[in-house]
Amino acid sequence: MSPLTPRHEQASQEHGDHILKDGQPYTHGPSTSTSSQQLSGFMMQVLKSLHIMRQTQQHQSEQLMMITDMLHHVDGPPAEPLSFAQFETLQEFLAFEKELTACEQKRVQLKQQMQVIGGDDAKDKTARILRKMLCHEVGAAFTWYGTKTKGKFSSLEICKVMCACITASKPKEVAVGTLKEVEATTMSWLRHAQERLQKHCNKDVEEPGAGL
Numbered sequence: 001m002s003p004l005t006p007r008h009e010q011a012s013q014e015h016g017d018h019i020l021k022d023g024q025p026y027t028h029g030p031s032t033s034t035s036s037q038q039l040s041g042f043m044m045q046v047l048k049s050l051h052i053m054r055q056t057q058q059h060q061s062e063q064l065m066m067i068t069d070m071l072h073h074v075d076g077p078p079a080e081p082l083s084f085a086q087f088e089t090l091q092e093f094l095a096f097e098k099e100l101t102a103c104e105q106k107r108v109q110l111k112q113q114m115q116v117i118g119g120d121d122a123k124d125k126t127a128r129i130l131r132k133m134l135c136h137e138v139g140a141a142f143t144w145y146g147t148k149t150k151g152k153f154s155s156l157e158i159c160k161v162m163c164a165c166i167t168a169s170k171p172k173e174v175a176v177g178t179l180k181e182v183e184a185t186t187m188s189w190l191r192h193a194q195e196r197l198q199k200h201c202n203k204d205v206e207e208p209g210a211g212l
Helices: 007-019 029-073 090-102 104-117 122-133 157-167 179-191 193-206
Strands: none
Touching (some): 090 104, 104 122, 122 157, 122 179, 157 179, 179 193
């Protein structure tokens, strides 16, 4: 600075040295305002993006719930009816009961087979199913509630499937029968199984070689 430079010009130059930054004038007012506007704009964009993401997630959740609900109301492909012959021995019957307990598909198939057997009413249908499944010997080994020497038929999976089959009803239709009707018919059928077995044995004695 020249010795002849006036004092107020000197002060101005010194002040100018303080407000220079990297060769550019540093001013507080306008720059701060611009930064605030940029920050506000950025925050608005972030909030907008979050809102869109939330709406998208909600929409996807609703679609997932709708699909899940539809799957719960759609039955799978019908299983082919299970074809079986009358169980001639208790061992065969209990082995089949064990398979039913372990396999839901077999229970569905058995129910369909029972539906095919048909009957005029609950009593007739129950009796027809029992005759189809059990020989006299197997029937004589059970009672509805069980005893010390006989099995409890009402606790078997076969019995549960039979009850479900006979009491099942389609929408807006009355069920074919009630559990009470199934129980009464089954109790009577099992109670007389020993008598039928004895008659069958006597017939074989009277008529040697007669088929079962």
